Amino acid sequence: MPELPEVETVTQSVKKHLMGKQFRSLDVNWQKTLHNFTISDFDSSIKNKVIKNVYRRAKYILLDLGEVLMGIHLRMTGKLYVVDSIDRSKKHISLYLAFGDKYLVFEDTRKFGRFYMFDGIDYLNSKLGIEPLTKDFSKNWILENTKKRNRQIKSLLLDQSFVCGIGNIYADEALWYARIHPLSISSQISGKKILKLHEGIVKVLSESIKKGGTTIRDYTYDFAYVGNYALNLNVFGKQGENCPRCEGLIFKTKVAQRGTHYCPKCQVKIS
DNA sequence: AGGGGGGCCTGTTCGC
């Protein structure tokens, strides 16, 4: 489940291959992958345009082609990588793009991943919240903005229009770090715990990027290892095990339709 | 405004 750190790592990985290149062709095996454009849109707006930049916004990988942006969202199982030739034995290649003497491949078992065409970044900016690894995401920002919402904190963390890039795994880990119960109402959590949460979010995301970057040398040819591989998880998937901090037993429940892991002993509901 | 549920998908795990 690629979240911000995995998307960042993949972005950097493909970037070094794509900068300054031009796509020659697009081959689509699963039509729904193209969310809001067609092959003929590709031919007229993307094909033969120079890739000026490759960057990440929230969980989107964005290719800046000057006039347009091509956006890629990996969703659950999307894998994006560069190869010298297409492996026809792979069952789940949704599409691939040819450039130079290489291919940018999008492989996606569950077919949730999508490619988009945007005429600029404004549309995404209007839908997406603050980037948690920028200085805009300050202690004051989180104090003010959790206070004015009355939402279950885990749902709020998963809301991409609030803070972007956090998914199910990092939400659980950040809440554990701050000793906050996932069902706590955001406006009722003490300022002290909210500051811990801020610290936890920055910590789990940035440490994961760091580990991804060092543990795995090059994702380009072997993206399969991106995921939980590089993470030190404290609660996610640890139901039934002891809390690494307090000897409590980690419990799994559902919050906002998602599997949610926490320690009932040290993540108490009332702030 | 916020919460719940369904849909999109397929490989894996679970239960009878």
Place this chain on the structure above:
DNA sequence: TGCGAACAGGCCCCCC
């Protein structure tokens, strides 16, 4: 053992 059911989840959309 073998089969179908349930589960996994990021995001969108609809409903209350």
